[in-house]
Amino acid sequence: MSRPFVKKSLAELPPSGIRKFFDLASAMDGVISLGVGEPDFDTPWHIREAGVYSLEKGFTNYTTNCGLEELRREICLYLGQKFGLDYDYSSEILVTVGASEAIDLALRAVLETGEEVIIPEPSFVAYKPCTIMAGGSCRTVPTREEDHFKLSPAALEEAITPRSKVLLLSYPNNPTGAVMTKAELLQLARLVQQHDLLVIADEIYSELTYAEPHVSFAALPGMKERTVLINGFSKAFAMTGWRIGYAAAPAELIAAMTKIHQYTIMCAPIMGQMAAIEALKNGAAQMEMMREQYNGRRSLIVNGLRQIGLPCFEPGGAFYVFPSIKATGLSSQQFCEMLLKEEKVAVVPGDAFGHCGEGHIRCSYASSVEQISTALERMDRFMQRLARRSRKKTATVFKP
Amino acid sequence: MTVEELQIKILKALEQNHRITAKTLATMFGVTEEEILQTISAMEEAKVILGYVTLIDWEKTGHNNHVTAIIDVQVTPQRDVGFDTIAERISRFPEVKGVYLVSGGYDLSITVEGTTLKQVAFFVSEKLATLENVKSTVTHFVLKKYKQDGIIFNDGKKDHRLVVSP
Secondary structure (H helix, E strand, C coil), X not given: CCCCXXXXXXXXXXXXXXXHHHHHHHCCCCCEECCCCCCCCCCCHHXXXXXXXXXXXXXXXXXXXXXXXXXXXXXXXXXXHHHCCCCCCCCCEEEEEHHHHHHHXXXXXHCCCCCEEEEEECCCCCHHHHHHHCCCEEEEEECCHHHCCCCCHHHHHHHCCCXXXXXXXXXXXXXXXXXXXXXXXXXXXXXXXXXXXXEEEECCCCCCECCCCCCCHHHCCCCHHHEEEEXXXXXXXXXHHHCEEEEECCHHHHHHHHHHHHHHCCCCCHHHHHHHHHHHHHCHHHHHHHHHHHHHXXXXXXXXXXXXXXXXXCCCECCEECCECHHHCCCHHHHHHHHHHHXXXXXXXXXXXXXXXXXXXXXXXXXXXXXXXHHHHXXXXXXXXXXXXXXXXXXXXXXX | CCHHHHHHHHXXXXXXXXXXXHHHHHHHHCCCHHHHHHHHHHHHHCCCCCCCCCXXXXXXXXXXXXXXXXXXXXXXCECCCECHHHHHHHXXXXXXXXXXXXXXXXXXXXXXXXXXXXXXXXXXXHHHCCCCCEEEEEEEECCCCCEECCEECCCCCCCCCCCCCC
């Protein structure tokens, strides 16, 4: 028997909690999936066309490590117009392979072994593994449904230790759809300042807010110099497969992240970067149309879930709802597996996004109205069956 | 939500798919099914909603006897009524599926449907061209339909996404 080649720390890293469920769901036919974490729209045609045209023109080469100058200029313009941010395209922007790469780079660039990253949960599945792979340690902070899954200043303060270095914020949030207002973020900013923390703000869903426009954490007073702002094109412009994201941060941090990026990735693919330029220049109208569609579906699914007995708070952003299934007495995993097997509806168990997600499921409304309606009908049938079963059980138990 | 806002929301939804149920609309907009039905009836009565049509790819059926022509028509506008009288007159023919007053080199653009080439040609030469005030017609027969009313024929669109993703 040969020695183990995979290093121990990685071998011990648990695989994504979604994986098992993915295998189960993809083996079945006729599944309606509310488990998808990406837009159901194709990339708007004018953006695809720009990508195709760039290939036709022979743009098939490397770009500079930090990305095409025109794209970085457009990103700065966009961040300025949208959030009132002022970044220098030449030293404070790095174009990455999706926002995911930017998260990894930021963590690897700043963490000394054992330094802590504060991660509010439920949250995106990559934060914890990336922290661990970067040598850091995770300090998760559960957020609660009663607080609409916002991070409270009290919870943050309690989580801070002398080893804390980074606060990872992701609002609008995947999987809960939670958003935070400017006033609420300001309270966090005070603590961030006080404890000299760096904030990694994953704002990939910033365009998908339905009540109030998104407030970027970096736009708060004094926060720009201690924030790595991460965003990208996947969700806003339905460009997931193009893998184009970016980080905006003080020059020193961008330089450090660029070092890792240049030795590992070199540069983000050029055709994707060309398409991203088109998205920023001319994509606003289509994006608005998509947001409007999501908004209609959001009401449909929130009201629909409430009607069938799955309470959920109204999400202010992203394209997820995170209803509670506690009343069924099932665990998230049990609920999702039964729902998939009995009614062929795929949703994601909430505990995949952290322990405090237990008792919830994530439903994505990046699906057509017809599909959502059918999924709701099936879930309704499922809930009624559960109720009948539990009534029967109770009846047997209490039989004299 | 005001009545006007609800109306616009309903119209946008129906424009995309008029078979969406009142129940779904009610859930979407947080109102009762009754309110949805009433609002729709009111808009039907006010002729804001003029009708519900189905877009069919007849090529795919055994009954492929549909000929469409787009016809450029030059007319002499009439005093007081301009193009309206003649345009309305042309609209009355059941063969005529669309009539538009347009800018450019001619005045009316009309769409005509028939079962055979001959039938459409006959309609143009006998009925349309002979109308008083019609000065000239140029007929373009449609050879193939690629897209109509925002819908691409033979789109082959599929959902390529993974069933479950983070």
